[in-house]
Amino acid sequence: GDKPESTKVVAPDGACEEAIAVFKDKFKSAPTIVVAAPGRVNMIGEHTDYQEGFVFPIALDRKCVIALAPTSKGYRIYSREVKDTLQVDTLPEQPQDGDVPWWSYVVGAMRIYCDAVKKPLPEGFDAVVLTTVPLGGGLSSSAAVEVASATAMEVAVGVSMAPMEKAVCCQKAEHEWAKMPCGLMDQAISCCGRAKHAMLLDCRSKQPSLVPMEADDIDVLIIDSAVRHALVDGAYSTRKNQCQKAVEIVQKKHPKVTMLRDVTLAMLEDAKAAGEIDDETFRRASHVVAENDRCLQFADKLKAKDWKAAGTLMYESHASLRDNFEVSTPEIDRIVELAREQPGAYGARITGGGFGGCVVCLVDKTKSDAVKDTVLAEYSKFLETVKASAEAGLKVDEPRAFLAEPSDGAHIYKT
Numbered sequence: 001g002d003k004p005e006s007t008k009v010v011a012p013d014g015a016c017e018e019a020i021a022v023f024k025d026k027f028k029s030a031p032t033i034v035v036a037a038p039g040r041v042n043m044i045g046e047h048t049d050y051q052e053g054f055v056f057p058i059a060l061d062r063k064c065v066i067a068l069a070p071t072s073k074g075y076r077i078y079s080r081e082v083k084d085t086l087q088v089d090t091l092p093e094q095p096q097d098g099d100v101p102w103w104s105y106v107v108g109a110m111r112i113y114c115d116a117v118k119k120p121l122p123e124g125f126d127a128v129v130l131t132t133v134p135l136g137g138g139l140s141s142s143a144a145v146e147v148a149s150a151t152a153m154e155v156a157v158g159v160s161m162a163p164m165e166k167a168v169c170c171q172k173a174e175h176e177w178a179k180m181p182c183g184l185m186d187q188a189i190s191c192c193g194r195a196k197h198a199m200l201l202d203c204r205s206k207q208p209s210l211v212p213m214e215a216d217d218i219d220v221l222i223i224d225s226a227v228r229h230a231l232v233d234g235a236y237s238t239r240k241n242q243c244q245k246a247v248e249i250v251q252k253k254h255p256k257v258t259m260l261r262d263v264t265l266a267m268l269e270d271a272k273a274a275g276e277i278d279d280e281t282f283r284r285a286s287h288v289v290a291e292n293d294r295c296l297q298f299a300d301k302l303k304a305k306d307w308k309a310a311g312t313l314m315y316e317s318h319a320s321l322r323d324n325f326e327v328s329t330p331e332i333d334r335i336v337e338l339a340r341e342q343p344g345a346y347g348a349r350i351t352g353g354g355f356g357g358c359v360v361c362l363v364d365k366t367k368s369d370a371v372k373d374t375v376l377a378e379y380s381k382f383l384e385t386v387k388a389s390a391e392a393g394l395k396v397d398e399p400r401a402f403l404a405e406p407s408d409g410a411h412i413y414k415t
């Protein structure tokens with residue numbers, strides 16, 4: 001396999017320098033350990049990971065950086081984004097009941113990593129956490145902060161693990177400490193991403209395969225809808241449970257099926273004809289089954305540089321997430337429609353778990369600036385009408401767009 005065996009050590013860059021500067025300002029000394037882990041954008045293969053299916057993410061050049069210095073006693077962890085410090089003699093041993101505080105992601109990943117390599121946590125440290133991944137924007141700032149935290153411990157205790165195993169530790173942290181029952185995609189790409197590549201991941205075998213994204217004639221454009229809907233907590237686990245329910249229905253006739261990964265559309269059609277599955281569960285499951293297929297086809301089309309066919313699969317993925325899985329929003333749908341009208345846009349879809357966040361577009365490199373400017377201008381007009389009739393709890397920011405630069409997974413800075 002063409003996969004990294006250990007965490008890369010790289011020369012300091014701007015993000016590293018920034019973390020060192022914040023650390024010096026905060027703690028009046030220099031950090032000895034500086035590490036980073038990226039956010040991601042998923043090209044296709046959405047809501048498939050927790051059913052052992054296929055995903056196709058890219059690690060971004062936006063990342064979470066942690067600068068840390070061991071001390072003899074006590075812990076101070078400062079987040080630049082939240083502007084808060086966790087200052088304690090002993091790190092919390094258990095996740096907190098109720099709301100998830102920001103430091104859960106950090107402490108959870110650190111504890112689980114150290115447990116997994118059978119090392120005690122350092123007896124004390126000061127740390128700065130900062131990120132260039134927007135928080136809660138669908139680009140997985142959560143996996144970035146978890147993987148950076150685990151990587152900081154990897155260096156601090158001096159024991160490494162295979163990147164995919166580290167991803168599994170971080171997924172466990174997200175489950176147990178952030179109470180989010182996610183699949184493996186975000187942590188896997190944040191650990192195993194590679195510059196100039198996307199990653200086709202089989203979430204059953206956990207075998208990543210790197211696909212070159214170096215093409216000089218396409219760009220991956222990310223457009224942030226800048227809208228956060230309230231009251232979507234629980235929608236993710238509802239979807240996940242509906243998928244499991246579909247599996248249980250199909251299992252009655254096909255006992256070898258353990259996940260939607262094993263299910264075909266014909267099996268779902270049979271169950272529907274026999275009146276065994278309700279319409280909503282059918283639509284949820286058929287999304288996942290077809291999406292796995294689209295994801296594999298997408299990888300082939302990309303390798304063949306058939307941008308048009310790859311893009312068509314993205315539009316199909318979007319329609320299915322909108323109509324069958326029902327995780328899109330009117331704002332996201334509008335951005336996808338606008339993208340589709342632009343010359344030079346091959347495909348566009350919602351990316352990430354849904355209910356807001358970002359759209360990912362595959363565009364002709366020579367047209368990407370024009371696509372970006374036109375879609376942003378038109379979408380901003382649309383947002384004015386959204387704001388005018390805003391439902392309670394709707395948070396609207398400034399919409400933004402930027403190009404995804406396929407980047408390396410977690411790395412350690414040479415300090």
Ligand code: ADP
Pocket residue numbers: 064079080081082101102103105129130131134135136137138139140141142143145
């Ligand atoms: P997403 O992963 O799409 O960005 P999530 O809701 O899964 O959204 O994760 C966002 C949460 O991760 C934040 O609310 C915060 O608790 C935590 N987080 C991420 N980055 C940081 C950071 N730099 N400092 C503190 N908390 C962070």
Ligand code: MG
Pocket residue numbers: 140141142143
């Ligand atoms: Mg997240």
